[in-house]
Amino acid sequence: MTDTIAELELGKREKTKVANRLSILAAARKVFAELGYEGATVRDIIRGTDLASGTFYNYFKSKEEVFDALADDGARRFRPILRMARQNARSFEDYLHSAFVAYFHFIIQDNLLEGRPINERRPHVTRMDTPEMSAVYQEVRQSLEDAIAHGDAPRVDADYLACACIGIAQEVGSAMLRRSPPDTDAAADFATGLILKGLAGAARQA
Amino acid sequence: MTDTIAELELGKREKTKVANRLSILAAARKVFAELGYEGATVRDIIRGTDLASGTFYNYFKSKEEVFDALADDGARRFRPILRMARQNARSFEDYLHSAFVAYFHFIIQDNLLEGRPINERRPHVTRMDTPEMSAVYQEVRQSLEDAIAHGDAPRVDADYLACACIGIAQEVGSAMLRRSPPDTDAAADFATGLILKGLAGAARQA
Amino acid sequence: MTDTIAELELGKREKTKVANRLSILAAARKVFAELGYEGATVRDIIRGTDLASGTFYNYFKSKEEVFDALADDGARRFRPILRMARQNARSFEDYLHSAFVAYFHFIIQDNLLEGRPINERRPHVTRMDTPEMSAVYQEVRQSLEDAIAHGDAPRVDADYLACACIGIAQEVGSAMLRRSPPDTDAAADFATGLILKGLAGAARQA
Amino acid sequence: MTDTIAELELGKREKTKVANRLSILAAARKVFAELGYEGATVRDIIRGTDLASGTFYNYFKSKEEVFDALADDGARRFRPILRMARQNARSFEDYLHSAFVAYFHFIIQDNLLEGRPINERRPHVTRMDTPEMSAVYQEVRQSLEDAIAHGDAPRVDADYLACACIGIAQEVGSAMLRRSPPDTDAAADFATGLILKGLAGAARQA
DNA sequence: CATGAATGAGCCTTCATTCAT
DNA sequence: TATGAATGAAGGCTCATTCAT
DSSP states (O other), X not given: OHHHHHHHHHHHHHHHHHHHHHHHHHHHHHHHHHHHHHXXXXXXXXXXXXXXXHHHHHHOSSHHHHHHHHHHHHHHHHHHHHHHHHHHOSSHHHHHHHHHHHHHHHHHHXXXXXXXXXXXXXXXXXXXXXXXXXXXXXXXXXXXXXXHHXXXXXXXXXXXXXXXXXXXXXXXXXXXXXXXXXXXXXXHHHHHHHHHHTHHHHHHTO | OXXXXXXXXXXXXXXXXXXXXXXXXXXXXXXXHHHHHHHOOHHHHHHTTTSOXXXXXXXXXXXXXXXXXXXXXXXXXXXXXXHHHHHHOSSHHHHHHHHHHHHHHHHHHHHHHHTOOTTOOOTTOEEEOOHHHHHHHHHHHHHHHHHHHTTSSOOOOHHHHHHHHHHHHHHHHHHHHHSSSOOHHHHHXXXXXXXXXXXXXXXXXX | OHHHHHHHSOOHHXXXXXXXXXXHHHHHHHHHHXXXXXXXXXXXXXXXXXXXXXXXXXXXXXXXXXXXXXXXXXXXXXXXXXXXXXXXXXXXXXXXXXXXXXXXXXXXXXXXXXXXXXXOOOTTOEEEOOHHHHHHHHHHHHHHHHHHHTTSSOOOOHHHHHXXXXXXXXXXXXXXXXXXXXXXXXXXXXXXXXXXXXXXXXXXXX | OHHHHHHHHHHHHHHHHHXXXXXXXXXXXXXXXXXXXXXXXXXXXXXXXXXXXXXXXXXXXXXXXXXXXXXXXXXXXXXXXXXXXHHHOSSHHHHHHHHHHHHHHHHHHHHHHTTXXXXXXXXXXXXXXXXXXXXXXXXXHHHHHHHHHTTSSOOOOHHHHHHHHHHHHHHHHHHHHHSSSOOHHHHHHHHHHHHHHTHHHHHHTO
């Protein structure tokens, strides 16, 4: 009988486990965003859940491990979006635009999830090399090399360009978040235009 | 005679004080770069000097104060360079190029000063909103608005563009540091070209 | 059944918590008595227990908080005794005597609890304004004003007299502790006699 | 010639030395009064002078040594006063009264010297066993034993009585300082009356 | 598994004291 | 002697992590 009960409850337990894990990840995302990796403490993360401190260690071995899990999660969520954008794109421009839109949506989501005022100022802002960014880098770079190979883009330094895309995405993304309401399309237009045609292109949508 | 010399030279004490201050600042620069603001501890900084722990507090009241001193220092060194670039520039393109060159030189200097392998991998890279960056933002923005007003540049969103410049500077700068030898001119050509003409411009120098 | 017992008894954890709290309070009492408030350090207190340094902060936020807890504790234990003495007293003399006896017992208890040689010499003795003393002051003063109002005592300066009582209690109390064995009754006789009849009264019991 | 100058300036130097010593003692008195022995730091004392921190150690080996010097000083200033009071006294009552007046004047002086509001509240008031108090104790005790020997006072417990005098002096003294203006005569009347005749005696002067 | 108190390493900071100038 | 920067021990406190319940 005990076994039966145990079996019946196993499902519940599993669900709790998953829920706890998600709860920790959600809290960690918020905390890392607010305090940065170094500034965040495991206690901060736990405080963001309704779990006890010890429970954290049933799910993650350390702060680093949650961070990595979070990063993997980010990449796992974001990379397919990017990839799909690449597959569906009818042109390099189209691809770039979709990618920016996707990224800008993504950061808006993350900011909203955290439920904190988008414009809040923190003492020492640090920007982390998130896995999303790595994904962007690799996707953009790949896509760019393809475009160059197909003659759809001039022969630029793909590394530099991918980096520039990341920089633009991050900074213009931040600037966009500071506006209300944030307009992902406009921001993506700007970014795409800038990259493709430079100032003239960036001015297009104005 | 002793007096005369004393007037001309700094006393030994004064010299030590200046040297200690610089020693702390240098160590702090390195530590902040390696560990980020939150990750850095005053002890880390002290460990980077040959001073005793208490000595730190003869020079700075707290970690924050060294950080600010460092930041002020950066801005104080960098802003005039930018400003001069603006005044001496014969065109907006010329200005942009000088600014990028200046910034890229600047980060090379800072990296060399630290004496650490330029390519070193760190666990959780964070990029801080340094005052140099604020300076870049404001200078670029101002310069851009002037250029627009004079008809030298199309009517772009000056905020977004300044942000994009910062993003490009940071990321392309990082990428440049990863190459050996870093070529500031090439990187500046790339950035300037990208901003002014987009992909086509960026490809020019390739 | 287990439940019933659990309800009746404290769990092991609860017991440990209570014991630790008491352990800290006991150690703190001793340390404050030996070193004074300023001289005492949290580490001193911890050293007086078998706990780790961090554990202290699971119970008290700071040195001040233990001190206050100790003080509250003292007042909570002592004030009711005083009040009862007042209610049960058949005369002002009776009240005074009971109060002194109570106080003298109280300090003997505290000294014994600390387990330190009653006569020990300390470098810089300090006497703190404990809440017990505040309680004495207020009780004595109230009682005295009642006595005056009822014609049981002459019209003295109630503030000065209450202060004098405290001073006598403290100093005669200390002197009593220096004797072995301490005789609370004799000390109380002395104090009561002195206050009621002056020298002649104080000499009565000799 | 150098010698001559050195000799001439010796006087000045000596004067400076004395002045520095006094300056430190004065600052220390204030600091100890404000912060208590343990709470006071050498830095606090130095800050109260216009000397450099190192100079302190040309005059005193440690905080303890200043404290002792201060204590000696207090005793040296106060004991002769008490002794004179004893010699000039026409009766035990007269002596007691003079002694209390002297003590009350003394603490008013010390409070005024410190230039701090007499009524100021400190977080954890501690009362130190000052040497003045030791002097009072010994003087009172001696005087009392004389009085008993001469049949001028009943056979009381001289130790307890001396202690009681100290307690009364301290507490009534404090209470007196809290009033404005402090009336040393009234306070001394109260104390003397209390000690000699108890309540009735204390009420006399009301 | 969940809990949360215990642990102790380590951080920031202050301070008494020394010592080169 | 006076100076005041340097020193490092020590204090208050936090935190990641463990472990008995």
